[in-house]
Amino acid sequence: MRKKVTKAIFPVAGLGTRFLPATKSVPKEIMTLVDRPLVQYAIDEARAAGIKEFIFVTSRGKGALEDYFDHSPILEQELRKKGKEDLLEILKDTNMDSGAIAYIRQHKALGLGHAVWCARRLIANEPFAVILPDDVIAAEKPCLQQMVEAYEETGGNMVAAMEVAPEKASSYGVLDVKEDMGSVVSVNGMVEKPKQEDAPSNLAVIGRYILSPSVLRNLNQRKQGTGGEIQLTDAIAEDIAGDVPVYGYRFKGKRFDCGSKAGFLRATVAFALARDELRDDLMEYITEVAQVSRAAE
Numbered sequence: 001m002r003k004k005v006t007k008a009i010f011p012v013a014g015l016g017t018r019f020l021p022a023t024k025s026v027p028k029e030i031m032t033l034v035d036r037p038l039v040q041y042a043i044d045e046a047r048a049a050g051i052k053e054f055i056f057v058t059s060r061g062k063g064a065l066e067d068y069f070d071h072s073p074i075l076e077q078e079l080r081k082k083g084k085e086d087l088l089e090i091l092k093d094t095n096m097d098s099g100a101i102a103y104i105r106q107h108k109a110l111g112l113g114h115a116v117w118c119a120r121r122l123i124a125n126e127p128f129a130v131i132l133p134d135d136v137i138a139a140e141k142p143c144l145q146q147m148v149e150a151y152e153e154t155g156g157n158m159v160a161a162m163e164v165a166p167e168k169a170s171s172y173g174v175l176d177v178k179e180d181m182g183s184v185v186s187v188n189g190m191v192e193k194p195k196q197e198d199a200p201s202n203l204a205v206i207g208r209y210i211l212s213p214s215v216l217r218n219l220n221q222r223k224q225g226t227g228g229e230i231q232l233t234d235a236i237a238e239d240i241a242g243d244v245p246v247y248g249y250r251f252k253g254k255r256f257d258c259g260s261k262a263g264f265l266r267a268t269v270a271f272a273l274a275r276d277e278l279r280d281d282l283m284e285y286i287t288e289v290a291q292v293s294r295a296a297e
């Protein structure tokens with residue numbers, strides 16, 4: 001029997017400079033799509049995939065994240081007094097059982113691989129998931145759940161994958177495909193942010209991973225890669241030579257790059273339109289704006 005994936009790492013140490021001044025005092029992961037912080041989407045997806053232990057790799061200034069997942073006795077008491085059961089129900093999703101969530105500090109911004117490595121003692125010798133909360137994926141079946149199901153068949157290492165325009169490949173980890181089996185591809189190699197002309201394909205890595213603990217051992221060497229950073233992509237690719245296969249998984253769903261302002265705004269619109277109570281009002285406004293801009297052309 002394959003070991004179940006029950007632990008997930010959430011690297012959330014980044015400064016979020018693209019969203020300054022907001023991120024001066026608000027962690028990027030607490031920024032909201034409609035009324036739910038980015039990190040709530042990540043947690044919900046992890047829970048749906050069967051994750052029981054949540055490991056946050058944080059940095060200075062991320063205290064709001066810890067408070068977010070804690071009980072808020074005064075607020076809860078107040079809501080209970082006023083009979084606001086619906087709001088109390090909404091808050092339930094934000095609570096974590098004692099011991100289910102851990103925070104580890106990444107003391108220096110040395111790269112995504114380094115952030116994941118910081119959690120090595122909590123992972124020990126088990127397969128684990130990594131979720132990058134910047135990548136928000138709207139899907140009927142949550143992306144990590146799709147991957148866990150596929151992983152039960154394949155084992156090895158699995159990364160979420162998506163076709164991108166060739167000129168965009170240089171913003172991603174890119175897969176060198178060995179065999180394309182449809183939703184699953186096996187991989188010969190992976191390159192972090194290649195130049196357009198060096199990209200082995202246009203199949204890009206998106207921020208969902210199921211990894212073998214061997215990746216953590218590869219990270220022990222703390223080799224610098226692209227941009228002088230310790231890259232997770234390189235540590236996964238190293239496993240191929242070491243005999244742990246790597247698979248890309250073409251998930252079903254729409255991914256939003258919430259690390260960029262335009263992506264964040266798109267996600268805001270998409271998630272708002274998915275809400276019954278907001279759809280009509282927002283649609284009316286979007287139509288109005290579209291008409292005005294068409295008339296101005």
Ligand code: G1P
Pocket residue numbers: 112132135171172173174192193204205206207232233259
């Ligand atoms: C990270 C990974 C990259 C991956 C991307 C997905 O890059 O290093 O391989 O394609 O996430 O969002 P970042 O966007 O953090 O620079």
